[in-house]
Amino acid sequence: MRAWAVVETGKPLQQIDLPTPEPAGQQVLIEVTHAGVCHSDLHIWEGEYDLGSRGKMRLTDRGVTLPLAMGHEIVGRIAKFGPDAKPGGLKVGDQVIVFPWVGCGTCPQCRADEDNMCLKPRSLGVYQHGGYATHCLAPEPRHLVPLGGLDPSLAATYACSGITVFSAINKVMPLPPEEPVVLVGAGGLGLNAIAVLRAKGHKRIVVVDVSAQKLDAAKAEGATDTVLAAGEDTARRIMEAAGGPVAAIVDLVNGTDTARFCFDALRKGGKLVQVGLFGGEMNIPLPLMPIRALTIQGSYVGNVKELRELVKIAQSGALPAIPITNMPQDQADAALNRLKDGKVVGRIVLTAAAA
Structure with a gap:
């Protein structure tokens, strides 16, 4: 697969070739068609968070490894199921929103569909390759939400921007x-x-x-x-x-x-x-x-239950759209710099050539 990755923090993203992953166990291989560019990506790219008088918290201290294809607002097509996956009505070729805030998959929080509260996070685009690539892996079919006729560029934003504010507003x-x-x-x-x-x-x-x-x-x-x-x-x-x-x-x-x-x-x-x-x-x-x-x-992002609920609201037509600017995947670095410079109204969404 091809990825546009952080190879060195603060340096331009680089196009790299990686082996296309083979889904194991319950995993699902996704062919990425759309990936939102989130402000959180800037922090990952820079490699640290500002903790005020406590200094900086480096992402490497939290287990982030490079090179990394960022991107946690992902829409794509199901390419292949792992041998133990239970599709639950999903099939190869379906276009889905990918819930990215995954954890260990076995703790009580994960099994309650509250993966974002897992103490061993494995978030897509943070701890493993995400949407700035031609392919990514979803840990289980339950992390996939059918698009159901939504605009895929807009729907990609629901995986982070959407559920993040939905969860915060609910509080x-x-x-x-x-x-x-x-x-x-x-x-x-x-x-x-x-x-x-x-x-x-x-x-x-x-x-x-x-x-x-x-x-x-x-x-x-x-x-x-x-x-x-x-x-x-x-x-x-x-x-x-x-x-x-x-x-x-x-x-x-x-x-x-x-x-x-x-x-x-x-x-x-x-x-x-x-x-x-x-x-x-x-x-x-x-x-x-x-x-x-x-x-x-x-309030830390949201859980997959909230994503499902938000998508239902969007599919009902009750959720107004936000401004979206599409850019090709291979312009990921330019998109990130536009965001850094404060030149984005709404969201930039990267699109694959075949999207």
């Missing part, structure tokens, strides 16, 4: 439809979050970003209010847009600055769900946590 619900929900970040995650909230019938969606262009895209997607994050008074402007301190904030950036203004904008009993991996650290006045009965919760 702040239920809320009255008119209760403002604040989303920090108007990239691919933010636009998918707006789409999910609209599909759930939510009426007040406040979006915060540093880019006026991305805020325009958020408005077009259905945000009711937007806030340009600039200066020291972002929290005040969020509260002005929301009509007061807010009950729910989903921080899709999750950096030092965003954590500070999110915390400051919460009302009594408010909840901040942290999703992004921008990096840094959060310093909070501890007495305010109990005095204001606040909740700060991390």
